[in-house]
Amino acid sequence: MFDWTLISEYLALIFIAVVIYFYYDKRQITTPRRRLFWSCLILTTSSIVLNILTIWVDDMHANVPLPINVAINTLYFVSSVAMTLVITVYLLMREYEFVHDKQGAKMAGYTVAALGAIYAALIATNPWTGWLFHFDASGDYLRGPLNRIVYALPVAEIILIVSCYLLHRKSVSLSMRKIVRCVPIIVALLLIFQRIYPEQLLNGTFAAVIILIIFMNFQSVRIEVDSLTELGNRSSFTAELAARIEAKQDYQVMLVGLRNFSEINRVYGHAGGDIVLFQVARKLEELSRGGFAYRFDGDEFIVLLPHTDAAEQDRRLDRIVSAMRKPWSVDKDHAVRLNAVIVEMRHLGKQWGPENVVNRLEFSLGVAKRENAEVLRFDDQMAERYAKQKRILLSMQTAMQQNRFETWFQPLYCAENGRFETAEALIRMRDEKGRLVSPGDFVPLAEQSDVIDDLTWIVIHGACDLLQSGAIPELRYVSVNLTARQLLQTGVTERLAALLDEHDVDPSQIKLEITERTVTENGALVASVMEEMRGRGFEFMMDDFGTGYSNLSSTVSMPFTYVKLDKSLIDGICSDKNSSLMVSTLIPFFHKVGEKVVAEGIESRDQALAAIDYGADRLQGFHFAKPMPAGELCLWYRTTGRQFKL
Ligand code: C2E
Ligand code: MG
Ligand code: MG
Numbered sequence: 001m002f003d004w005t006l007i008s009e010y011l012a013l014i015f016i017a018v019v020i021y022f023y024y025d026k027r028q029i030t031t032p033r034r035r036l037f038w039s040c041l042i043l044t045t046s047s048i049v050l051n052i053l054t055i056w057v058d059d060m061h062a063n064v065p066l067p068i069n070v071a072i073n074t075l076y077f078v079s080s081v082a083m084t085l086v087i088t089v090y091l092l093m094r095e096y097e098f099v100h101d102k103q104g105a106k107m108a109g110y111t112v113a114a115l116g117a118i119y120a121a122l123i124a125t126n127p128w129t130g131w132l133f134h135f136d137a138s139g140d141y142l143r144g145p146l147n148r149i150v151y152a153l154p155v156a157e158i159i160l161i162v163s164c165y166l167l168h169r170k171s172v173s174l175s176m177r178k179i180v181r182c183v184p185i186i187v188a189l190l191l192i193f194q195r196i197y198p199e200q201l202l203n204g205t206f207a208a209v210i211i212l213i214i215f216m217n218f219q220s221v222r223i224e225v226d227s228l229t230e231l232g233n234r235s236s237f238t239a240e241l242a243a244r245i246e247a248k249q250d251y252q253v254m255l256v257g258l259r260n261f262s263e264i265n266r267v268y269g270h271a272g273g274d275i276v277l278f279q280v281a282r283k284l285e286e287l288s289r290g291g292f293a294y295r296f297d298g299d300e301f302i303v304l305l306p307h308t309d310a311a312e313q314d315r316r317l318d319r320i321v322s323a324m325r326k327p328w329s330v331d332k333d334h335a336v337r338l339n340a341v342i343v344e345m346r347h348l349g350k351q352w353g354p355e356n357v358v359n360r361l362e363f364s365l366g367v368a369k370r371e372n373a374e375v376l377r378f379d380d381q382m383a384e385r386y387a388k389q390k391r392i393l394l395s396m397q398t399a400m401q402q403n404r405f406e407t408w409f410q411p412l413y414c415a416e417n418g419r420f421e422t423a424e425a426l427i428r429m430r431d432e433k434g435r436l437v438s439p440g441d442f443v444p445l446a447e448q449s450d451v452i453d454d455l456t457w458i459v460i461h462g463a464c465d466l467l468q469s470g471a472i473p474e475l476r477y478v479s480v481n482l483t484a485r486q487l488l489q490t491g492v493t494e495r496l497a498a499l500l501d502e503h504d505v506d507p508s509q510i511k512l513e514i515t516e517r518t519v520t521e522n523g524a525l526v527a528s529v530m531e532e533m534r535g536r537g538f539e540f541m542m543d544d545f546g547t548g549y550s551n552l553s554s555t556v557s558m559p560f561t562y563v564k565l566d567k568s569l570i571d572g573i574c575s576d577k578n579s580s581l582m583v584s585t586l587i588p589f590f591h592k593v594g595e596k597v598v599a600e601g602i603e604s605r606d607q608a609l610a611a612i613d614y615g616a617d618r619l620q621g622f623h624f625a626k627p628m629p630a631g632e633l634c635l636w637y638r639t640t641g642r643q644f645k646l
Contacts, residue, residue, distance in 0.1 A: 005199050006055060009048050012204035016045050019215045027291060031243045036090050037214070043083035044211055048204035050076035054141075055201070061139045073133055073141070074123060081119045081153060083207055087214075088112055088157040091179065094218065095164055099171040108164050115156060122146065154206070158184055175217040183210060226295040228274055229281030237294040237302050241354040250307035250348050251291075254320055255361045256284065259339040259369060261299035264330070272330045276338070279328050287319050300365070307348070317344050321375055341368045345378040360386055366448075392442050395431055396451055404430045405455060407462025409478065410627040411641060412598065413619040415612045420641045421476045424513070424620065425463040426627045427455050447483055456486060460496070462630065463510060464503035471634045474642075479511040479541055484518035484526045493533050507537035511562070515543045519558060530559050541598070545569070546582075556593050563590050565616075567601025573614075574606045580614075587615040608646055 020041055028034065054076050057064050089112055096105040126132045131146040165172055165180040172180070186209055194202050226233045232240070244251050258280070265273040277299075284293040284301050291305035305316060324340035343364040347357070360378055363386050368376040376382070399405055406428045411420040429437045446452040463478040486492060500507060512533075519526050519542070530540055541562035542555055546569035555563060565583060572579030587597045599611035602621030611619055624644070625636060 003055065003059075005201055006052055007200075009052050009201050009204040012208035013045070013048050013052075015208040015212055016041060016048070019211060020045075023215065028240070029243045029247050029249055031246055033090075033093065034243075036086065036093065037218075039086045040083070040090055040211060040214070043079055043086055044204070044207040047076065047079040047083045047207065050079055051201060051203055058141050061135075061141070066135060066139055069135065069139070069141075070127070074126065077123050077126075077132060077150065080150065080203060081116070081123070084154050084157055085112060085116050087207065087210055088161065090214065091161050091176075092164060094176050095161065095168070095172055095180075097176075098173060099168045101168065104164065104167060108160060111160055112157075115153060119150075119153060122149070154187070158187060179213055179217055183213065186210075186213075229278055229295045231281050231285065231301070232292060232294045234294065234296050237292075237296060237304065238354045238358065240292060240304060241357060244304075245352070245354060245357075248349075250346075252305045252307060252313050252316065253345050253347065253357070253361065254303045254305075254317065255296065255343040255345075255365055256280075256301040256303070256320065256324065257341045257343075257365050257369065258299040259341055261338070264336055264338075268330045268334070268336070272334075275330055276328045276336060280324075280338070283323050284320070287316070287323060302361075307346070313346060317342070317375070341365065341373065342375045343368055343378060344375065363389065388441075389445060392437070392445055393449075395437070396429065396442055396446060398432070399429050400451070400454060405458050406430070406629060407459045407466075408627040408629055409463075409466065409633045410620060411625050411633065411636070413602075413608070413624050413644070413646075415617055415619060418644070418646065419474060420624070420637065420644070421474055422479065422511075422618065423475060423633070424479045424481075424627075425459045425466075426481070427459050428627075428629075447485075452483060453486060453489075456480070456482060457499075460499060460510070464499060464505050466630050466633075467505045467509050468503040471630075472637050474637075477509045477511050479513050481513045481515075481543065484514055487512075487514070487526055487529050487533075493529075493536060493538075496538070497536060508539070511539050511541050513541045513543040513564070515547075516545060516555065517547070527558050534559050542595075544600075545586075552589075555590075555595075560595055562596045562598055562617075564598040564600050564620075567621075570599050570601045570607060570611065570621075573599075573610045574604075580610065583611070583616075584614045591615065605646065612646075 023037070023041070030038075050072060053072050057069050057072050061069055089109075092105070092108050092112070096102075096108070099105065122132060126134075126144070129144070131144040132150070133144050133147060134142055136142055162180060162184065165176070169177075187206065190202055190206055190209070194200065224233045224236045225231070241251075241253075261273065261276075264276060268276075277295075280301060281293065281295060284303055287293075288303045288305060291303065294302045294304070296302045303316075303320065305313075307313075321342060324338060324342065327335035327337050329335045343361055345357070345361060345364075352360070360383075364376050364378050364382055367373075367382070367385065378386075408426050408428045409423040410426060411423045413419075414421050427439055427443065429439075429442055431437055443452070443455070446455055459480050463480055466472070467475065467478060496510075497507070500510065514526075534540070539561045540559060541564055542558070542560045543564050544566045545555065545563050546566040565586065569579060569583055569586075573583055574580070583599070590597050596617040597615070598618040598620055599607075599616040600620050602608050602611060602619045602623045604623055607621070608619055608623055625640070628636060
């Protein structure tokens with residue numbers, strides 16, 4: 001005959017089984033919190049099973065030896081007390097997660113321990129006292145005088161959880177708040193139900209309902225999923241990484257960036273792009289067996305795998321590299337190749353937090369993209385580069401606060417009259433000890449942040465000060481370096497005009513140098529701003545022509561009055577046939593389209609003569625003068641510049 005009083009316990013078992021099924025994921029690392037939740041699950045299951053067993057055994061006590069009956073009942077008491085205690089500890093832990101008052105957490109811990117001790121003592125002494133239960137001569141189960149005290153435990157625990165919540169209400173997470181609000185209500189409803197139907201056993205149901213609430217609130221949102229690829233998103237990656245770091249587990253992580261993804265979106269539309277992303281996600285998921293794949297950002301994925309021997313880690317990387325090289329179909333007629341870049345990091349016992357790992361990965365991805373690498377390993381050398389970058393970023397910030405940036409000037413030789421009528425203003429930074437830091441080290445970093453704006457204005461100020469002072473009467477203009485991004489900022493023309501006005505400097509005395517790289521990145525928009533500024537009297541020079549970004553058509557179509565041929569073109573002007581052919585062809589070409597030419601990086605007299613021979617209008621380089629501060633520049637004009645003979 002089926003015992004209907006047990007129906008809710010059977011249902012509770014099914015609930016718990018479902019939670020276990022969804023919670024179980026062997027790839028996941030065990031953290032103290034996960035371990036605690038597992039303990040809740042296991043203790044709840046065992047206490048329900050034991051409860052059912054006690055009823056069975058009681059029904060058939062004639063056939064069951066008394067010691068077994070005693071043992072099962074004792075075990076039931078042990079597991080149900082342990083279950084409520086562990087659930088309480090779990091909830092208190094979540095409650096105190098963001099609370100700084102560790103003293104409060106300690107007090108709560110002591111209270112739980114004291115409750116545990118009282119109940120342990122009661123259970124341990126029961127065979128002698130019979131306070132909880134005992135058996136009569138015929139083997140019938142009889143409740144002891146303190147039998148109902150077991151129900152006092154959850155009540156005490158709920159009071160504890162609610163009081164801790166009331167004490168730290170402001171720092172308790174939203175999910176925990178919800179739990180604190182609904183658990184007492186649910187318990188009260190179940191108690192009412194129990195009073196109406198006293199024959200029903202509800203112990204397991206109580207626990208299962210609480211476990212379900214915890215699972216829905218905390219555990220099931222563990223993996224936040226990206227809706228398109230169905231992979232975990234960035235925050236699930238950082239959560240998993242944090243768990244591994246906390247558990248001091250080593251791991252291998254690979255960040256996969258798709259360099260040309262925006263192009264695929266442009267050509268095949270977003271729907272086409274999504275199809276490719278979905279396929280990449282599936283492939284990476286397949287290749288991350290034993291670990292996880294995540295969509296880290298729009299066109300960036302991450303694979304996180306447990307640590308293993310170096311050879312296997314190499315193979316994993318190779319598999320991802322070769323998978324990414326294969327074509328991906330966009331529709332039934334078209335397939336695309338992704339220009340993927342992969343950064344790999346093997347984490348071995350480092351003390352980095354998840355944010356540090358992410359920063360290092362993103363830094364390396366940036367480096368790999370700039371250097372056109374397909375695979376880049378975060379090794380000691382990269383670690384050094386990263387540390388240097390951080391140092392420089394930090395020191396740029398303090399340098400800004402402590403006015404350690406200076407404007408230096410490098411005069412330019414005019415081929416027509418042999419005089420130094422113009423100069424380029426260049427930024428310099430001093431470190432804490434007063435040593436110069438090369439712009440090559442900090443300008444590219446500054447360009448990636450807003451710092452570049454401040455630097456540019458420092459240089460423009462410096463140039464205006466020099467021009468306003470009139471200390472070098474033959475100086476017709478000074479050129480300053482600008483990024484195209486700065487040009488696109490609203491109000492830049494007005495700000496520049498106001499600054500020049502303040503210094504009584506005419507727009508024709510300041511030339512704006514822009515590298516072609518930054519121009520091509522921002523295309524037509526930059527050209528229109530340049531046109532507008534030209535209308536107000538400003539002129540532009542294209543910097544670093546020949547560094548690989550240049551293309552003639554954009555040079556010609558943009559309103560530049562000067563083109564500066566990069567040092568890399570000038571270097572071989574006397575020794576290399578190709579270089580001399582290029583320079584000798586380019587200069588007349590630029591002249592024909594109405595642009596004057598500066599030869600950069602002249603380091604010898606021969607180079608200077610060759611550049612002049614090929615028609616360069618101005619020459620800049622260490623052969624004439626290195627960049628120097630304004631004061632030194634004035635002195636240089638007096639002692640060297642005005643008497644200079646080539
Ligand atoms: P750039 O604008 O092409 O500046 C010319 C660079 O070439 C300067 O380096 C100059 O010192 C160097 N140079 C000139 N003649 C010679 C030579 O004969 N031999 C060699 N080896 N080098 C020579 P510097 O001052 O280190 O600046 C490097 C780059 O940093 C600049 O290249 C420019 O792109 C950037 N930069 C400097 N100051 C600023 C600034 O205020 N704003 C921005 N946006 N960029 C700046
Ligand atoms: Mg320049
Ligand atoms: Mg240059």
